[in-house]
Amino acid sequence: MPRRVVRSERTADGGSQPDDLDLHQIAVIVEEGDAHGNLIALLQRTQSELGYVPEPAVDEIARLTGVPASRIYGIITFYAQFSTVPSGRHKIFVCHGTACHVAGATRITEAFEQELDVPDGKSTPDMEFSLDSVACMGACSQAPVMRIDAETYGNLSADHTRKVIRELVKELGLEAQYPGVSGAGSPRGGGDA
Numbered sequence: 001m002p003r004r005v006v007r008s009e010r011t012a013d014g015g016s017q018p019d020d021l022d023l024h025q026i027a028v029i030v031e032e033g034d035a036h037g038n039l040i041a042l043l044q045r046t047q048s049e050l051g052y053v054p055e056p057a058v059d060e061i062a063r064l065t066g067v068p069a070s071r072i073y074g075i076i077t078f079y080a081q082f083s084t085v086p087s088g089r090h091k092i093f094v095c096h097g098t099a100c101h102v103a104g105a106t107r108i109t110e111a112f113e114q115e116l117d118v119p120d121g122k123s124t125p126d127m128e129f130s131l132d133s134v135a136c137m138g139a140c141s142q143a144p145v146m147r148i149d150a151e152t153y154g155n156l157s158a159d160h161t162r163k164v165i166r167e168l169v170k171e172l173g174l175e176a177q178y179p180g181v182s183g184a185g186s187p188r189g190g191g192d193a
């Protein structure tokens with residue numbers, strides 16, 4: 001019989017509310033994975049299936065694998081791809097390391113904030129997108145850099161970023177939720193300044 005515990009669920013403001021987390025789901029993930037060999041892969045699958053890695057999931061992974069919870073939290077904290085709080089289905093990371101900052105990372109973040117109406121560090125009310133600033137992504141020669149889910153973009157300008165946003169919204173079929181984005185028939189903005 002699967003054990004159920006309280007977890008936090010996505011809410012419109014990115015906060016949390018009680019809900020049930022089926023720990024059997026975690027057991028399956030651990031069983032099908034190579035817990036000791038690839039803890040990161042376990043966490044990636046948990047993040048992918050739940051949308052984040054809640055505290056009860058960390059405890060269960062620790063219990064099933066014998067890996068201390070402190071070590072698991074260490075990995076979650078180190079890698080920007082993991083979150084212990086609910087985040088958007090599509091995760092946007094804008095690099096704000098030194099090279100990207102100098103190359104205009106702030107304008108990239110502002111493009112997302114304006115187009116998707118989402119503050120940095122938050123998720124959109126419909127939980128489709130989350131926006132976060134992160135440290136160096138290791139691609140400084142292509143600064144400024146961002147990643148949307150598994151795709152990395154480099155040598156960005158604000159206009160290029162807005163174009164990517166429009167294409168993404170269209171590709172996801174979210175024009176109705178984001179009429180301001182999809183309604184733009186031509187590239188916005190008069191430059192990156």
Ligand code: FES
Pocket residue numbers: 095096097098099100101135136137138139140141143144145
């Ligand atoms: S500072 Fe952005 S990739 Fe290194």
